[in-house]
Amino acid sequence: MSKVRVHNVTISLDGFVAGANQRLDAPFGDGVGWGDELHSWFVAATEESAAGKTGIDADYLTRSERNVGATIMGRNMFGPQRGPWADESWKGWWGDNPPYHHDVFVHTHHPRPALEMAGGTTFHFTDDPLETVLQRAVDAAGGKDVRIGGGAAVIQQYLRAGLIDELHLVIAPMLIGRGERLLDNLGDGIDGYRVSEMVASPAVTHTVLVRR
Structure with missing residues (x-):
């Protein structure tokens, strides 16, 4: 069964995943750049994994x-x-060749035609409800798992729905102060989860939450 x-x-x-005012020249918002304190672990782990090296960060990435x-x-991640x-x-x-190599479903209030890219990635833009989109993704996965890629708003919606x-989650040793928080406004949805790792x-602390 797909997870x-x-x-x-x-x-x-x-608790922030991005700073304020995300835009084309600052995808992660003010004061947060790719490769800085927030994402430097990911950049280093990618390089280690590509070189065949192992380690805590590289192993989680793999x-x-x-x-x-x-x-x-979500639309904001696209x-x-x-x-x-x-x-x-x-x-x-x-x-032109995104790293997914499978079907990607983009939540948006403004659908557009599917976009086929090199390497097997096809972006599908949909305003269907969460459960409908998830079922489409499960069907497309063909028995494999479905990954929720982000951003924070989409993850929150799927968490609230259980x-x-x-x-x-990867906790980086820095403070952002304002922007987009991940674990706010989850209500009773968070009660269904426990920390398993x-x-x-x-560089960072890796935390895994699983359903009880």
């Missing part, structure tokens, strides 16, 4: 790629635009 998983979501000590057959993400699409030229942050089986590397 619904979240991996490599990095949060600051004060684990995140196993048995994933479809991905779900790109910086808000509201109706000015045009359909934006094809994501990842270039639809996530495993959530891997907490492992510290020299």
Whole structure:
């Protein structure tokens, strides 16, 4: 049976996954850049994994790629635009060959035609309810697991609905102070989860939540 998983979501000590004012020239908001304190562990782990090295961070990164057959993400993860699409030229942050290589379902209030990319990735833009999108992703995964890619709002919605089986959080030793928080406004949804792992590397602390 397919599991619904979240991996490599990095949060600051004060609970933020991004700063304020996310935009094209600052995808993670003010004061937060790719490769800085928040994501430097991921950059280093990617390099270690590519070189065949092991270690706590590289091992968690490798684990995140196993048995994933479809991905779900929010509009804000796909790109910086808000509201109706000015045009359909934006094809994501990842270039012509995105790293997914399977079907990706993008939650948006403004659907557009499916976008087929090199390497087997197809982006599907949908305003269907969570449960409908999840079932489409499960079907597309063909028996493999479904990954919820982010951002924070989409993860929150799936947590509140109790639809996530495993959530891997990475706690970075920094403070952001304002922006987009991950674990706010979850209500009773968070009651269905427990901490199953907490492992510290020299860079970050990996925490895994699973359904009770």
